[in-house]
Amino acid sequence: MANEFIGRNELAAQEEIKLSDIDVLLINPAPPRVDRVAEHLGIASLKAFLLSRGIETETLDMSIEQVSVSETVDQILAAQPRIVGVSMLDDTKDSGFSVIRQLSTRGFGGKIVLGGYFPTFASKDILRDFPDVDFVVRGEGEITLFELVEFELGKDGAKPIEQIEGLSYRHDGQIVENPSRPLIADLDILPPVDRKYAPQVLSAGQYLSVFATRGCWGSCSFCDIVGLYGISKGKRWRRRSVERLVDELEDLAHRFNTRHFIFNDDQFLVKGNSAYRLVDEFASELERRNLKIEFELMCRADTVNRKVMQRLKDIGLKRVFLGLESFDEKQLQRMNKRISVRQNLKAVITLYKLKIDVIASVILADAYTKLWDLLLQFTILYILRKRYFNSEHSKISVNKKLEVYRGSPVYQEYKRKGILTKDHYLTGCDYKLKFWTNLRLKMLSLEEGAARFLFRPKMNSTRVGDEFQLNMTPLKQKQA
Ligand code: SF4
Structure with missing residues (x-):
């Protein structure tokens, strides 16, 4: 059994991307109680999808890295990504919103986008009550987030924001909910x-x-x-x-x-x-x-x-x-x-x-x-x-x-x-x-x-x- 772990640290070191010069940093906030160490496949899939399309992306899992809210914010401010994405469930939303509040008070200048189960069903409430949140991605996130990042980075051929399906945002003080994005047919x-x-x-x-x-x-x-x-x-x-x-x-x-x-x-x-x-x-x-x-x-x-x-x-x-x-x-x-x-x-x-x-x-x-x-x-x-x-x-x-x-x-x-x-x-x-x-x-x-x-x-x-x-x-x- 011990042999199974030989070489993992080396692998981790090889795979680690420095938290600098990244476009998107995806956060998995910590729940109040952590029962077991597990990968968050949602942000892991978003990262893989964005990387495969040339967007420099990194993830930060607060539970696995055992970092506090302020340590998370320290890392985000050090990395200065253009976009911070926060994935939220009912039991992780409190620490997620704490990160967002601290980012705001400590002068983070990038955009903040939320996704996951909780924001999908509360997109209008969140955009009404949390002025620091710029966007909510509803439903399956890979393509919606990619199109949003292209738009925000000003990439050639990026879709205008009103055509990005599955996205909610503010425009002229109004909350706009673009139509839902169809589910990905071919996984x-x-x-x-x-x-x-x-x-x-x-x-x-x-x-x-x-x-x-x-x-x-x-x-x-x-x-x-x-x-x-x-x-x-x-x-x-x-x-x-x-x-x-x-x-x-x-x-x-x-x-x-x-x-x-x-x-x-x-x-x-x-x-x-x-x-x-x-x-x-x-x-x-x-x-x-x-x-x-x-x-x-x-x-x-x-x-x-x-x-x-x-x-x-x-x-x-x-x-x-x-x-x-x-x-x-x-x-x-x-x-x-x-x-x-x-x-x-x-x-x-x-x-x-x-x-x-x-x-x-x-x-x-x-x-x-x-x-x-x-x-x-x-x-x-x-x-x-x-x-x-x-x-x-x-x-x-x-x-x-x-x-x-x-x-x-x-x-x-x-x-x-x-x-x-x-x-x-x-x-x-x-x-x-x-x-x-x-x-x-x-x-x-x-x-x-x-x-x-x-x-x-x-x-x-x-x-x-x-x-x-x-x-x-x-x-x-x-x-x-
Ligand atoms: S809808 Fe599907 S995933 Fe949800 S409880 Fe029923 S069987 Fe399980």
Whole structure:
């Protein structure tokens, strides 16, 4: 294992571009809590795309580099890029806006552009409230950002700003939202993402992230991926050609001496007739090149079938992140998951029998969940944990309350029905749970706190995930 890391520092040194004379500096702000070191494929893809078109671009990941807001601003001011791009998610927007405010007070003279999930759904609010932000790139960013940079740098043949699709900006004191840009139809036009931070990720014992597809063909009501890709014309789920994907895996395996990967796709698989064919194409190409890898991926329960999963296991699938969401039939319908409880159970059992590790996610309650529905889910989760999630690497991750994101269909629904008790683009959305459901979930939090306190000396980090099992005990005794 130690040999894997030989030469990475040298590689990093070779790949590092000095933060000077650059046109564009892309920032990934730090979230309040960093769970693991991971590459931000969004800014890494933007950088690769701009570089491939002759734009000097660099990235600065605040989490990976462990730099504060003021240290980030120091680096930006030292580099003096013409354009600073800040990618924002809900949990990174606060540090992103702190960087922007400090840039302004410390006299940064370049342009500031935002992109990512959060700005896409709040472009008008941001341009209204943050005068230091010059542009917002909505949706997929590569081509929009490139055209904007060409415009700002005054390149020959640059499009006029009003023709740059997917861009929001101010003009004569008014906010202008250009039409949305159609989704990139052929993902192979994108070069492989930049790997500046691969050495740090591997040194932290994590896997390199790769994307094989973009978007999702699902339409879950709580998911803002639906909104992000839904605002643009074009296929919402696209995949790279197998050749390009395996080229990249092969290159990464050789450059970084690793064979472990995480597919960062929102939806790696499809269902139906082509499901096995697509997986088999990928598997056959890996086998043809004798490329041995191990990998993890995310998928829906209705894409799990024995034949597909066995084929994936044969070529190195180790773990699946499975979005089960609920074991309450009515809640699954409200979520527009188009999956039944039976399908969820079948997926869990299939993966268990194939000995593929599973991290499953479940949401306990939304605005309509009744106490009885909640208790039923507790019971099912208790049984599942005992029978199918008993390996060290498999677990069910439980979210107590459905989060409402502004880009999701459920946001529109709750807003229309007057259910939202809080609705602000900066501080988020909230709603009331049903009284008894809320009370039981509060008790659950107390039970978890007590378990943490009582079992702290013996409990290691992997056992914390099992706390929920303890909470199920009283229910089981009651039923018995
Ligand atoms: S929750 Fe998962 S399956 Fe549903 S739309 Fe989002 S990415 Fe697709």
